[in-house]
Amino acid sequence: xxxxxxxxxxxxxxxxxxxxxxxxxxxxxxxxxxxxxxxxxxxxxxxxxxxxxxxxxxxxxxxxxxxxxxxxxxxxxxxxxxxxxxxxxxxxxxxxxxxxxxxxxxxxxxxxxxxxxxxxxxxxxxxxxxxxxxxxxxxxxxxxx
Amino acid sequence: xxxxxxxxxxxxxxxxxxxxxxxxxxxxxxxxxxxxxxxxxxxxxxxxxxxxxxxxxxxxxxxxxxxxxxxxxxxxxxxxxxxxxxxxxxxxxxxxxxxxxxxxxxxxxxxxxxxxxxxxxxxxxxxxxxxxxxxxxxxxxxxxxxxxxxxxxxxxxxxxxxx
Numbered sequence: 427x428x429x430x431x432x433x434x435x436x437x438x439x440x441x442x443x444x445x446x447x448x449x450x451x452x453x454x455x456x457x458x459x460x461x462x463x464x465x466x467x468x469x470x471x472x473x474x475x476x477x478x479x480x481x482x483x484x485x486x487x488x489x490x491x492x493x494x495x496x497x498x499x500x501x502x503x504x505x506x507x508x509x510x511x512x513x514x515x516x517x518x519x520x521x522x523x524x525x526x527x528x529x530x531x532x533x534x535x536x537x538x539x540x541x542x543x544x545x546x547x548x549x550x551x552x553x554x555x556x557x558x559x560x561x562x563x564x565x566x567x568x569x570x571x
Numbered sequence: 572x573x574x575x576x577x578x579x580x581x582x583x584x585x586x587x588x589x590x591x592x593x594x595x596x597x598x599x600x601x602x603x604x605x606x607x608x609x610x611x612x613x614x615x616x617x618x619x620x621x622x623x624x625x626x627x628x629x630x631x632x633x634x635x636x637x638x639x640x641x642x643x644x645x646x647x648x649x650x651x652x653x654x655x656x657x658x659x660x661x662x663x664x665x666x667x668x669x670x671x672x673x674x675x676x677x678x679x680x681x682x683x684x685x686x687x688x689x690x691x692x693x694x695x696x697x698x699x700x701x702x703x704x705x706x707x708x709x710x711x712x713x714x715x716x717x718x719x720x721x722x723x724x725x726x727x728x729x730x731x732x733x734x
Binding site: 474485486487504505506507508535536538539542543545549 | 618621622623624625626628629631632633634635708709710
């Protein structure tokens with residue numbers, strides 16, 4: 427199977443870790459990726475708590491590669507407001523290097539910020555924003571062929 | 572760091588004044604008690620604070636600890652919203668922080684002294700909410716209260732609630 431990118435900002439300020447948004451292409455076998463995303467959250471937590479004590483230059487929001495599996499690479503990003511973004515991509519996809527992943531996370535984060543500033547959105551609710559949907563779709567189409 | 576500029580300072584001040592006045596006017600007609608208005612303003616501030624902090628911390632490095640966050644609120648956050656920094660930040664290192672602003676922006680146009688002192692609380696509620704909302708979005712639960720003895724100076728006390 428090819429061309430998988432799965433994204434999910436996952437909320438945790440209330441320490442509950444429930445998904446706010448989750449999306450994958452293609453949609454078959456989706457459950458497996460949900461599972462991967464959820465299991466990667468522990469790795470994210472581990473990375474953040476290790477980072478608290480780390481040096482100043484390592485306090486970046488982008489966490490980098492969380493772990494590789496045989497077929498996929500899992501990347502993580504955590505905002506200052508403790509919202510986690512996880513991306514699972516096909517390891518055979520060579521178009522996606524670290525830089526691309528980083529800029530994709532930036533885009534996601536920017537878009538999430540816009541949602542947070544939308545008065546009609548209640549923080550902590552699932553994301554049903556069309557603007558966010560479109561952004562994610564275009565991003566997936568751009569990088570994932 | 573690219574700072575997100577607030578729209579216009581004067582507009583914010585006028586809007587805030589009108590918000591306070593509007594809510595109290597509505598309360599007088601509906602005969603609700605004064606405390607309700609304060610709570611309402613505080614809640615409005617809370618939501619705004621959440622949104623603002625999300626925006627302001629977009630490009631900053633991860634915070635080291637609680638104190639780091641408080642410093643951010645005193646410096647960057649305050650400067651962007653109120654055009655000046657907090658003058659004095661004190662803490663007992665056990666979850667209580669006192670932020671002192673000697674010339675608080677929302678009070679300066681009202682009085683410099685004790686005149687109108689009884690009206691001060693309603694002009695501080697929104698800001699209390701702003702701080703509480705900001706902190707809550709960064710994962711810190713808190714209670715924020717304000718205190719004025721001589722305008723336009725005021726103190727905000729932040730009590731962190733351990734989870």
